[in-house]
Amino acid sequence: DTAVSQTPKYLVTQMGNDKSIKCEQNLGHDTMYWYKQDSKKFLKIMFSYNNKELIINETVPNRFSPKSPDKAHLNLHINSLELGDSAVYFCASSQESLRGGYTFGSGTRLTVV
Amino acid sequence: GIQVEQSPPDLILQEGANSTLRCNFSDSVNNLQWFHQNPWGQLINLFYIPSGTKQNGRLSATTVATERYSLLYISSSQTTDSGVYFCAVWSPNAGKSTFGDGTTLTVKP
Numbered sequence: 237d238t239a240v241s242q243t244p245k246y247l248v249t250q251m252g253n254d255k256s257i258k259c260e261q262n263l264g265h266d267t268m269y270w271y272k273q274d275s276k277k278f279l280k281i282m283f284s285y286n287n288k289e290l291i292i293n294e295t296v297p298n299r300f301s302p303k304s305p306d307k308a309h310l311n312l313h314i315n316s317l318e319l320g321d322s323a324v325y326f327c328a329s330s331q332e333s334l335r336g337g338y339t340f341g342s343g344t345r346l347t348v349v
Numbered sequence: 350g351i352q353v354e355q356s357p358p359d360l361i362l363q364e365g366a367n368s369t370l371r372c373n374f375s376d377s378v379n380n381l382q383w384f385h386q387n388p389w390g391q392l393i394n395l396f397y398i399p400s401g402t403k404q405n406g407r408l409s410a411t412t413v414a415t416e417r418y419s420l421l422y423i424s425s426s427q428t429t430d431s432g433v434y435f436c437a438v439w440s441p442n443a444g445k446s447t448f449g450d451g452t453t454l455t456v457k458p
Contacts, residue, residue, distance in 0.1 A: 277433055277451055277453075278448075278450055278451075279437075279448040280448075338382060339394065343390050343392075
């Protein structure tokens, strides 16, 4: 029944490792997003995909690579993890016709040690 | 890009009190949402309100798009209302939602 699901919920890893976070939505939305929430709670968009096509790519290090195999999935792969990557990563989806109208996943808390 | 300012940044209330949270934005928007991030980190959609007024129980929201602001009213606050409240605006030029920095609400018993 979960509308937007992310896995894993928690991820602890060492510097230099490569990790992936998965996101799936069953709402039939055509747009998916990745947001990063830092320790000060600020929410910043990273990427947006519409029907599997990248439409927004904010100023994000190229160690971060999103992949959308279909419009229901948007995964985030991170190479060579750094301490500063520690944050909560939220996936969201929306229907373009609603101009926003986000539904968020429950977040993935990434801790790099 | 569009600027979104929320006020106040922090708010402490006694249980049962009322409060008003404000969201100002610097450009025309097609949509505005209010979210509540609870102490467990979940982001819950409260209102999808591009204009006008909506009510849901003790919460209500008003957006005046022509004057570029929205208000979230919380009446008879409860401890479970604690958390961070975000507004997010959808700008047609940006093609994405931009979030304000949030208002952290603490309701004391």
